[in-house]
Amino acid sequence: MRTPNFRAGLPIVGLLTAGVLWGCSSIPNTTRENVARSETSFQQAQQAIGRSEAGAIELQRAKDNLDQAKGAMANKEAQKADRYAQLAQLDSELAMSKSQSAAARKAADELTASIQQLRQEVARGNAVATDQQ
Numbered sequence: 001m002r003t004p005n006f007r008a009g010l011p012i013v014g015l016l017t018a019g020v021l022w023g024c025s026s027i028p029n030t031t032r033e034n035v036a037r038s039e040t041s042f043q044q045a046q047q048a049i050g051r052s053e054a055g056a057i058e059l060q061r062a063k064d065n066l067d068q069a070k071g072a073m074a075n076k077e078a079q080k081a082d083r084y085a086q087l088a089q090l091d092s093e094l095a096m097s098k099s100q101s102a103a104a105r106k107a108a109d110e111l112t113a114s115i116q117q118l119r120q121e122v123a124r125g126n127a128v129a130t131d132q133q
Helices: 006-024 029-049 056-074 078-132
Strands: none
Touching: 029 056, 029 078, 056 078
16 A cells, blocks of 8 residues: 655645735734734733623724724735724623723622621611610
């Protein structure tokens, strides 16, 4: 049995890789880094927010801007890609802030309810103690 020779395909793969890299070479590294940073920011916001409604609109806007940034990079429009990447990052940060704010507000409301319940129990205890005297 003869094993296939995969080495023959290596030059083709190398040429394809070089072609892809050459195609992106007109985009500055800073633009690629900005888009990558925006994508990371979006993914972090997506994980932090989960299924929460708070920040969902901003997260969707971040995704749309990130898609626009990637499209602009594919079209070799570096300035446009930078702008959309920056918007995507800002929207991701806003989505996370809104989500964290909603979580803090919920925790504060729960704490306020607990304090109110404790006050009522103390008041009842004082009323019972007064009645027994």
